[in-house]
Amino acid sequence: MKPRLSYRALARVDAYVNRVYTSRYNPLYHSGAITIAMLLVLVVTGVYLLFFYRLGAPYASVADINEQVWTGRWIRGLHRFASDAALMAAGVHAFRMYAQRRTWGPRALAWVSGVVLVGVILLSGWTGYVLVWDAHAQLLANEGARLLDALPIFSEPISRSFSGERELPSSFFFINLFVHIALPLSIGLLIWSHVARLARPVLLPNRSLLWGSIATLTAVALSWPLLMAPAADVLRVPADVATDWFFSFWLPITQRLVPWAVWAGVTILVVLIAAIPWLTRPRLAALPAPAVVNERTCTGCEQCVHDCPYDAIEMVARTDGREGFVARVRTELCTSCGVCIGSCPPMAIGPDGVTARDQLPEVRAFLAAQSPTERDVVIVGCAWSAAAAEADKHGARLLSVPCVGAMHTSTVEHLLRGGAGGVLVVGCPEHDGRTREGVTWTDERLYHGRKADLKSRVDTRRVRLVQANIGESARLHDAVLAFASELEALGQLDDEARIDLVALCRERQPEEPQ
Amino acid sequence: MRRFAIGLCSAALVFTIAALSRAPYTPPGSSDARLRFSWRMNVKGEETCRPRTQTELDRLPVHMRTPEVCTVDHASYSLVLRIDDLAPDTIHLIRGGVKGDRPIFVLEDRNLAPGHHHVHVKLVRSTAARETILAYLNTRLELIPGRIQLITLDHDGDRLVSRRARASRPQSR
Secondary structure (H helix, E strand, C coil), X not given: CCCCHHXXXXXXXXXXXXXXXXXXXXXXXXXXXXHHHHHHHHHHHXXXXXXXXXXXXXXXXXXXXXXXXXXXXXXXHHHHHHHHHHXXXXXXXXXXXXXXXXXXXXXXXXXXXXXXXXXXXXXXXXXXXXXHCEHHHHHHHHHHHHHHHCCCCCCCCHHXXXXXXXXCCHXXXXXXXXXXXXXXXXXXXXXXXXXXXXXXXXXXXXXXXXXXXXXXXXXXXXXXXXXXXXXXXXXXXXXXXXXXXXXXXCHXXXXXXXXXXXXXXXXXXXXXXXXXHHHCCCXXXXXXXXXXXXXXXXXXXXXXXXXXXXXXXXXEECCCCCCCEEEEECCCCCCCCXXXXXXXXXXXXXXXXXXXXXXXXXXXXXXXXXXXXXXXXXXEECCCECHHHHXXXXXXXXXXXXXXXXXXXXXXXXXXXXXXXXXXXXXCCHHHXXXXXXXXXXXXXXXXXXXXXXXXXCCHHHEEEEECECCCHHHHHHHHHHHHHHHHHXXXXXXXXXXXXXXXXXXXXXXXXX | CHHHHHHHHHHHHHHHHHHHCCEEECCCCCCCEEEEEEEEECCCCXXXXXXCCHHHHHHCCHHHCCCEEEEEECCEEEEEEEEXXXXXXXEEECEECCCCCEEEEEEEEEXXXXXXXXXXXXXXXXXXXXXXXXXXXXXXXXXXXXXXXXXXXXXXXXXXXXXXXXXXXXXXX
């Protein structure tokens, strides 16, 4: 499966961000976890604000909070900026999943629940802004009422509440507050369903990124505090309103349209976005096959169960008369990522046609065609990494694999035995793997003894793992050159090691006088 | 150097968020003056009852044999607006509810050029037999940009009155 244009653009941005933050702290890689972290910040700051909010005097109570210079003001600012950051991070996360083609198949549940999550965040933000009851709130309330009145739901038009004919009832703010609090309660359930099909879901970013994000948002809340907009007045037309473009981006569009056109547009847009898993799914004939287990060779070691990033493998009792358990793939959960291929020492599992046993003839054919020498670096990588660019630009010898996580370590051993001076494995950055943990497991399999591990007879100095996405070809090229020069030095060492010192001494020893 | 770059990029990002969080926006029509008609009106239909004939009673199931059959005749209501010398505009007011027995809710906004306007409003009730003016307002109003002039029924529901910018609720502390 080839990367789409959106992925190439994303990878380029990632490459720039990696240069500054490094791949470990790249906030774009952790966008999903940052969203959850920001939602937690919203809960904590929201609880504080709730203590001071008064339904009977909404605007005045928020103004009071804003006057608490050392607490209320920045907590209110943090509450707002965290909601903006959550929405932005969710948008980045969704785009990333789309660009990486990680939406269809078993991941459709995560996509659809993610779309609902964003909808809940937007609605919750809407009600939150209305609670302040300033000019921005009035705009949102008027527009929301106008749109809702077009639906045959309410016996009395909601817009009349804001007509100025009578005082706005406290019940309006009570309902808003109730929805503002009730909606986030459902977020927990949505997040659970969002990650239900993932093994070891990462719910929070690493500590530095988490506290770094909170600290920078706090800093901006302190240094550039939120000011109170004019109070809402239903008999005035709001003008020059300071609006939050994350939550009110739709206002300039909907205010110029009739309500039915807005509802039609929203319905079409939501259906299209929610249907992306089915719209962008590969054609049936091109759908990658799910992994299958060769029960004759499966030893029941359970490594594939531990490694599968989608919890799609389970152990069941053997039915062939032998004792013990055998792995079985739950095809409805399998995304055909191939990570199980590299996890199996006896090469008993993998999608049909790309198992480790299928990799070996490919390696032999590659060696026969390329005939690498001791000075050559062979690159093993996928189409989603910088490996292909390195081969195209600099003529590197490339053995293409669907994912480095799907590469069996015996492939590396075969390449070295076939004459290659070194093998450079190129994977996606660790926190951005299309196959989630593919590159992490590859690192452990090559260097840390995780099954199926690279055998100790292989000189690991001749094996290098580099994480470089499609936009980091220059960095990969530098790594290739560095590795090649290391191999050259290693070759000289080996040449020296091959010198038979005893024989040499004997040759050079002066003949004893007779 | 890297830490400085991280700090700079993070600061730029969060300041962008903070700036987008309070970006100015001018809604369409915010410089216009607006005339608003808004009220709620309870309406009652005229009920006419007659006793059921024995034949009608025999046709009905036992539990539905009420002695009288009633029909409700609703009048229709309309709002006639005349602003300055423009042609009168008649808005037919529709009763709420599936059976049309719910109150009438009036909410009409007209954007007008700021300045003085002569406004003539009539609330008319029409039946097959006759047409009755329930309330009317004939006045000269000064409309101010960005303000809404409200025309509504008074508490007794028999007089149209005009009102201007008043806080929706007192903002006590």
